Amino acid sequence: MLEDASIRDLTALMTAARAAYDVISVSSAAQRHEALMEIASALRKHEAEILEANKLDLAHAEGNAAFLDRLTLTSQRLQDMAEAVERIAALPDPVGKVMQEWTRPNGLVIRQVSTPIGVIGMIFESRPNVGVDAAALCIKSGNAIILRGGSESFHSTQSLMRAVQQGLRHAGLPGATVQSVPDTDRARVTEMLHAQGQIDLLIPRGGKSLVTRVMQESRVPVLAHAEGLCHSFVHQDARLEMARAVTANAKMRRPGICGATETLLLDRAIAPTFLPVLVTDLHALGCHCRGDAAARAILPTLDPASESDFATEWLDAELSIAIVDGVEGACAHIRRYGSGHTEAIITENEAAAESFMRGVPSAVVMWNASTQFCDGGEFGFGGEIGISTGRLHARGPVGVAQLTTYRYEVRGDGQTRP
Amino acid sequence: MLEDASIRDLTALMTAARAAYDVISVSSAAQRHEALMEIASALRKHEAEILEANKLDLAHAEGNAAFLDRLTLTSQRLQDMAEAVERIAALPDPVGKVMQEWTRPNGLVIRQVSTPIGVIGMIFESRPNVGVDAAALCIKSGNAIILRGGSESFHSTQSLMRAVQQGLRHAGLPGATVQSVPDTDRARVTEMLHAQGQIDLLIPRGGKSLVTRVMQESRVPVLAHAEGLCHSFVHQDARLEMARAVTANAKMRRPGICGATETLLLDRAIAPTFLPVLVTDLHALGCHCRGDAAARAILPTLDPASESDFATEWLDAELSIAIVDGVEGACAHIRRYGSGHTEAIITENEAAAESFMRGVPSAVVMWNASTQFCDGGEFGFGGEIGISTGRLHARGPVGVAQLTTYRYEVRGDGQTRP
Numbered sequence: 001m002l003e004d005a006s007i008r009d010l011t012a013l014m015t016a017a018r019a020a021y022d023v024i025s026v027s028s029a030a031q032r033h034e035a036l037m038e039i040a041s042a043l044r045k046h047e048a049e050i051l052e053a054n055k056l057d058l059a060h061a062e063g064n065a066a067f068l069d070r071l072t073l074t075s076q077r078l079q080d081m082a083e084a085v086e087r088i089a090a091l092p093d094p095v096g097k098v099m100q101e102w103t104r105p106n107g108l109v110i111r112q113v114s115t116p117i118g119v120i121g122m123i124f125e126s127r128p129n130v131g132v133d134a135a136a137l138c139i140k141s142g143n144a145i146i147l148r149g150g151s152e153s154f155h156s157t158q159s160l161m162r163a164v165q166q167g168l169r170h171a172g173l174p175g176a177t178v179q180s181v182p183d184t185d186r187a188r189v190t191e192m193l194h195a196q197g198q199i200d201l202l203i204p205r206g207g208k209s210l211v212t213r214v215m216q217e218s219r220v221p222v223l224a225h226a227e228g229l230c231h232s233f234v235h236q237d238a239r240l241e242m243a244r245a246v247t248a249n250a251k252m253r254r255p256g257i258c259g260a261t262e263t264l265l266l267d268r269a270i271a272p273t274f275l276p277v278l279v280t281d282l283h284a285l286g287c288h289c290r291g292d293a294a295a296r297a298i299l300p301t302l303d304p305a306s307e308s309d310f311a312t313e314w315l316d317a318e319l320s321i322a323i324v325d326g327v328e329g330a331c332a333h334i335r336r337y338g339s340g341h342t343e344a345i346i347t348e349n350e351a352a353a354e355s356f357m358r359g360v361p362s363a364v365v366m367w368n369a370s371t372q373f374c375d376g377g378e379f380g381f382g383g384e385i386g387i388s389t390g391r392l393h394a395r396g397p398v399g400v401a402q403l404t405t406y407r408y409e410v411r412g413d414g415q416t417r418p
Numbered sequence: 419m420l421e422d423a424s425i426r427d428l429t430a431l432m433t434a435a436r437a438a439y440d441v442i443s444v445s446s447a448a449q450r451h452e453a454l455m456e457i458a459s460a461l462r463k464h465e466a467e468i469l470e471a472n473k474l475d476l477a478h479a480e481g482n483a484a485f486l487d488r489l490t491l492t493s494q495r496l497q498d499m500a501e502a503v504e505r506i507a508a509l510p511d512p513v514g515k516v517m518q519e520w521t522r523p524n525g526l527v528i529r530q531v532s533t534p535i536g537v538i539g540m541i542f543e544s545r546p547n548v549g550v551d552a553a554a555l556c557i558k559s560g561n562a563i564i565l566r567g568g569s570e571s572f573h574s575t576q577s578l579m580r581a582v583q584q585g586l587r588h589a590g591l592p593g594a595t596v597q598s599v600p601d602t603d604r605a606r607v608t609e610m611l612h613a614q615g616q617i618d619l620l621i622p623r624g625g626k627s628l629v630t631r632v633m634q635e636s637r638v639p640v641l642a643h644a645e646g647l648c649h650s651f652v653h654q655d656a657r658l659e660m661a662r663a664v665t666a667n668a669k670m671r672r673p674g675i676c677g678a679t680e681t682l683l684l685d686r687a688i689a690p691t692f693l694p695v696l697v698t699d700l701h702a703l704g705c706h707c708r709g710d711a712a713a714r715a716i717l718p719t720l721d722p723a724s725e726s727d728f729a730t731e732w733l734d735a736e737l738s739i740a741i742v743d744g745v746e747g748a749c750a751h752i753r754r755y756g757s758g759h760t761e762a763i764i765t766e767n768e769a770a771a772e773s774f775m776r777g778v779p780s781a782v783v784m785w786n787a788s789t790q791f792c793d794g795g796e797f798g799f800g801g802e803i804g805i806s807t808g809r810l811h812a813r814g815p816v817g818v819a820q821l822t823t824y825r826y827e828v829r830g831d832g833q834t835r836p
Contacts, residue, residue, distance in 0.1 A: 022753070026776050104798055108787055117809050118779075196634075200809045216614075221639060221810050242832040249834035335440070357827050358444050361536075369526055369830030378835065379826075380522055391535050391618045392639050393811040396826045408797070408814045409775050412787030414660040416667035417796065 002162035014198040020174035021144040025116045029093035036089035039167030040082040053159035088136040091382040094400040109411045114404040116142030118200030125150035125206035135178040141403035151184035193218040225389040227313045228258030229339040230371040233330040235347035236269040249370040252285045259374035263320040287317045294323035331359035340389040342374040363395035420580035432616040438592035439562040443534045447511035454507035457585030458500040471577035506554040509800040512818040527829045532822040534560030536618030543568040543624035553596040559821035569602035611636040643807040645731045646676030647757040648789040651748040653765035654687040667788040670703045677792035681738040705735045712741035749777035758807040760792040781813035
């Protein structure tokens with residue numbers, strides 16, 4: 001039976017998180033590695049108890065089959081979670097890395113050294129494994145984390161976090177490094193948004209309304225994306241076969257992820273020949289397409305795409321199509337409608353690709369690749385706690401390196417400033 | 419006569435700033451260099467007009483001699499400003515730097531490339547040269563900036579910014595890259611704090627009350643320090659002569675800067691011999707010292723230091739002194755009272771120094787050097803727009819490199835995600 005060490009009062013819980021941060025932030029890489037291996041082992045060992053807690057959630061759950069499936073834990077899914085924790089354990093240590101070092105004329109040696117951020121707050125409404133992944137990434141990077149999962153997965157998350165805390169304690173680290181908010185009261189979310197100085201960074205993950213609310217109301221810095229309104233632009237110098245493969249993948253591999261393409265931009269010069277082929281492909285994959293007036297002039301059977309369609313993150317087998325004039329037209333469209341997430345250009349023309357990549361203000365820009373590659377795993381980060389469309393600190397996939405900040409260490413031999 | 423191209427409405431001004439950012443963010447390093455050289459030249463050429471505007475401010479100014487001195491522009495001070503702009507022009511280009519590059523097993527090449535942040539807002543109540551420095555640093559790093567200076571320097575700032583805008587236009591860049599809020603209405607500050615999506619980053623510079631207000635009320639991310647409550651810790655293995663020189667410099671070189679030491683921490687083991695010497699030195703320099711009970715047991719003539727004294731940023735010839743137990747005691751004191759700015763340890767003991775530097779959560783940690791070295795110029799940044807005590811994006815001195823963010827460029831040859 002896993003010990004329930006949870007603190008009932010959020011203020012006390014945040015104080016405990018800070019004290020735990022003071023310990024884990026100066027712990028050795030070996031100790032953090034050991035904690036993660038112990039956590040993987042606890043997740044496996046306490047499978048019966050965790051699945052029991054999950055049954056409690058499922059008993060009260062209401063929703064469609066997809067929702068219930070996301071909520072359901074199985075022996076296999078616990079195994080997958082444990083393996084994900086082990087993969088994070090195997091990553092190189094992101095803490096204490098000398099990022100830059102230089103010597104000043106007066107002999108002072110200045111080092112920029114990576115260091116954990118502090119106490120992270122995470123508000124999520126996704127599957128229970130998101131909490132375990134986030135906990136593992138924070139432990140690896142020497143941070144403490146406070147999790148506030150959806151009320152529908154409350155018992156599952158509490159149970160998983162008891163296993164995580166056991167793993168931490170077995171490695172000699174404070175259990176309070178990872179804590180879950182001890183009730184489902186929505187007031188806790190508001191308290192977290194106003195916890196300046198107690199929580200150093202908030203990471204919301206979930207639907208647009210949750211993330212937008214956090215972004216608008218939070219007094220604590222936020223890393224997140226409210227939307228992934230990604231574009232794929234097929235330039236006039238694209239090869240048709242590559243455009244077909246990349247476009248189909250960018251939209252339809254998994255239409256519901258934030259890196260899925262929502263709008264296809266087609267260069268006017270090749271639209272008459274490319275559009276019918278691309279739309280036929282997409283129709284064959286079950287994707288519904290809408291086009292602007294220029295697209296419908298080429299393909300009159302297309303449904304019309306309205307102004308608001310181009311501002312819509314479909315997250316579904318739906319695609320908006322606009323005909324644009326070259327790189328400049330594509331960049332202008334993206335500046336107007338994009339959400340700063342991921343944009344791709346398909347072209348054989350290097351100058352056009354470079355100009356596109358510099359011309360859009362998004363976190364991730366791609367040349368001849370599917371926008372669905374915007375993912376911490378695909379970037380080689382070994383996992384991600386989220387994706388940021390903000391301009392500061394971290395952009396794109398947020399992995400363990402992005403969960404660190406830095407300090408300057410200045411070494412002298414008694415220098416005084418003239 | 420310099421052209422007055424200022425926009426009277428703040429919303430229109432922010433729209434113009436965004437449009438200017440779209441241009442300067444993709445401009446060449448040569449063009450930004452040229453703009454800065456043109457600005458230096460305009461500052462010199464329009465000296466008479468700028469000094470005239472300054473006289474308008476001085477005619478209405480009320481304050482002590484130090485305040486009036488800070489506000490006063492002279493031919494020499496304009497010359498210094500122009501030279502500062504030229505020094506910033508000479509810095510290496512911070513934009514478009516490949517920070518990291520790696521290749522994934524599927525052949526995707528991922529590059530992390532530095533890129534300008536966007537529209538910076540700066541609210542300051544310091545000397546007029548602060549606005550010119552900030553403008554030059556933002557131009558160098560490809561950002562647009564909106565300045566809101568103190569009402570006491572309104573005409574000076576407006577005139578200086580007309581010279582800056584002329585320099586930009588002469589180099590073919592939009593004048594609106596640098597704009598000054600066109601009136602002294604305090605409501606503009608509130609508007610800037612709520613300009614989410616229009617201003618990407620706010621940098622307040624001034625007194626604690628201004629900066630604290632911005633930090634608490636802003637909906638826009640903030641880089642700043644509200645206080646520099648810096649500590650110097652003299653460890654038991656310090657050399658007395660070095661401790662004397664560094665302590666005196668850290669406190670008294672310029673007591674009013676944010677990197678000045680406000681509290682001296684003395685290791686209990688050496689306090690009986692070191693304390694009288696250090697205090698005698700400081701008294702000779704005109705510094706008033708207060709001590710905790712342990713310090714007063716050694717030196718009964720010391721005034722008592724209260725709990726609130728240790729939480730006070732003196733910015734003056736005043737020093738609080740506490741006796742602590744080794745590195746651990748020093749770190750505990752700093753965690754309790756520090757503002758996350760700069761802390762130093764004086765010791766010949768490397769293990770103690772390393773443990774101290776890891777044990778305090780501040781942006782800058784120093785070993786055997788004066789805390790007054792926390793400065794963009796002293797770090798070799800060629801200037802600074804401010805100093806940050808936050809945990810995210812940039813910490814310590816904020817120079818041109820810290821005024822950039824990054825994007826990921828992903829280059830493929832048609833990869834699709836499996």
